[in-house]
């Protein structure tokens with residue numbers, strides 16, 4: 001709605017190109033064509049009036065980032081603020097984006113090339129080259145003297161009516177779903193597991209699973225104490241208890257399962273890595289979520305070591321706390337050298 005070209009949206013949001021082309025633009029907001037309009041000499045090859053406008057915009061952006069807002073929110077808010085007081089904008093959102101990239105060394109720029117510096121004469125903060133390489137005449141001082149250049153043609157698309165900009169409710173949710181999908185993909189989740197987890201987001205095209213979504217052989221819940229290795233039972237216990245703790249604190253299950261997975265990988269970083277799909281199965285079976293109506297695993301407090309561990313409701317054998325076993329037999333926990341050897345491929349059961 002601010003007229004950003006697809007590449008700018010890609011930099012700022014991290015969204016993939018095909019998503020931007022198909023979901024972000026519509027008949028009322030068409031994608032600008034061609035390359036982004038900015039060039040390296042964006043700021044200094046303009047009139048003093050426009051340099052002063054760039055400076056005012058950059059100072060607003062800086063005030064917002066200093067107050068703790070993200071670069072993306074600060075860029076959008078500062079540009080909307082700029083539009084609110086200028087009847088005909090001198091620079092486009094794409095150019096504002098490029099200025100911010102140069103100012104902070106982010107997105108389209110690896111290192112900062114601009115910085116804000118107060119003018120010794122008028123004290124206004126103006127843009128100068130980063131590191132003091134080039135300090136142009138202060139645009140604010142010049143602008144006050146009434147020195148004006150020709151109005152520059154605005155490169156890129158400028159929103160026609162900035163007063164009516166409104167963010168629709170649907171898009172942020174789509175973006176959140178897409179982000180979650182990416183997180184799950186990078187964790188190694190199977191497409192069916194991803195579909196099950198994403199069914200928690202309101203979307204009529206997605207249906208919640210009616211039974212457990214499993215990848216590969218089922219966990220032997222009826223022989224839990226003898227059929228699952230002690231180290232794995234300890235890892236699954238950490239997974240399930242971390243998930244429960246997060247959900248109890250009001251974290252959504254979708255966020256909690258990915259956070260708990262990261263936690264268990266870090267906690268057992270010497271052990272062969274767990275599969276996300278297996279951890280998903282454990283959480284389904286212990287919490288009765290994502291298609292499981294009757295939990296078969298349950299979290300139990302160990303009276304001896306104080307840990308919380310997973311026990312099976314359908315295993316008749318006595319269930320021992322895996323942490324107590326590991327404390328007594330530490331050789332079951334592989335030392336770092338063995339775990340990092342090339343032979344250490346993820347083994348599940």
Ligand SMILES: [Zn+2]
Nearest residue numbers: 119122138141
């Ligand atoms: Zn000045």
Ligand SMILES: [Zn+2]
Nearest residue numbers: 302305321324
């Ligand atoms: Zn114990």
